[in-house]
Amino acid sequence: MSSATEQKIIDAAVRLFASQGYDATSVQEIVTAAEVTKGALYHYFRAKDDLLFEIYRQLITAQSADMDRIIELGLSSADTVREILVSLVVSTAERVDETAVFVREMHRLDEARMTEFRAERRRYHETFLGVIEKGQADGEFSSAVPADTVVRIAVGVVNQLPVWYRPDGAKPPARLATEIADFVLAGLTGS
Amino acid sequence: MSSATEQKIIDAAVRLFASQGYDATSVQEIVTAAEVTKGALYHYFRAKDDLLFEIYRQLITAQSADMDRIIELGLSSADTVREILVSLVVSTAERVDETAVFVREMHRLDEARMTEFRAERRRYHETFLGVIEKGQADGEFSSAVPADTVVRIAVGVVNQLPVWYRPDGAKPPARLATEIADFVLAGLTGS
DNA sequence: GTGGGCATACCGACCGGTCGGTAGGGTGGG
DNA sequence: CCCACCCTACCGACCGGTCGGTATGCCCAC
Structure with missing residues (x-):
């Protein structure tokens, strides 16, 4: 409250x-x-940096909830990856400022909060990783590129989004999300 | 000097x-x-922020020179993209600290330097964009995903590299570079 | 002897955080 | 019904300390 x-x-x-x-x-x-x-x-x-932590908490909570919700739908690997990416891009576009702060000032958290935060991020990464590895094991995705690199690439784009995304730009968020998802899926299924 | x-x-x-x-x-x-x-x-x-600008200048100068050198080789589009990505990833891994500072503190530049810097970055992006668009026009690459989105994805990964790359990690820079290039090229040629 | 390459002492602005205080709505005993 | 009491929400002047930057001068190579 x-x-x-x-x-x-x-x-x-x-x-x-x-x-x-x-x-x-x-x-x-x-x-x-x-x-x-x-x-x-x-x-x-209590202090200025409580503000930072609160901003992070709101952001991470929302993103984790989104991903969990999507995984529970039980879609195919490709559709799961697509939905995760689209929701991640769209929600990030809605919160560019929060994401910009998060990416730039993350390292300013104190030890305890940093540990807590890293655990949450790790959980997010490993869940995403699991989805991709499952798709590779099933033969739905190519195994040419290791799953962890794919996760890094996907998360990388999203975190850099505040640098270039403008709400009044030519491409609406949903369009961007689709393009990014298309590209990642092409990389996963192709070759 | x-x-x-x-x-x-x-x-x-x-x-x-x-x-x-x-x-x-x-x-x-x-x-x-x-x-x-x-x-x-x-x-x-003259001032503390001259240090920032000098750090950026060294980084951008080196990266632009790398890309120009590669383009002049006159390779195929796929090989040009591959070489650009590999050289970008490897040189970024060699300069993680500079890149981390660059990504996080860029916005602190004053108006004049920001303009100068943006022009340089724009030039870099458009050169890279040109390479991909040429590959698409030649039919060497798929046109499914717009070239500018591909550039954004590629630059995004590289800029986020300082967040997760560790020099003593399991994968040496050259390996990472290859994996990233493989993935991007799969996305460009597939489907 | 003089000028580039520094060292040292110091300044004023500003910042995060504190602290004594207040306004006003709820509440329970008479 | 009411008023004494209290508690939460909030105010804003102020403090100790730090920081970027400067003023001044030494010193040695040429």
């Missing part, structure tokens, strides 16, 4: 962190943008 | 920026790590 004030602060923080970076954004800037005061911020958050 | 002191400063800066981030690294830390003093740093650089 998060109050309206709390969400306003997070929204402002995401926007500012994405455009200027975490360290370059002062707490004062955040509260000014959120139209609250420092007192309010430190009432809800 | 850069003096030994100048290069020591840049090397130390790259290492520290990569592990802690630009803002979280103080000028004092840099000069201590480089075993020089602030006087020396401000003798060679």
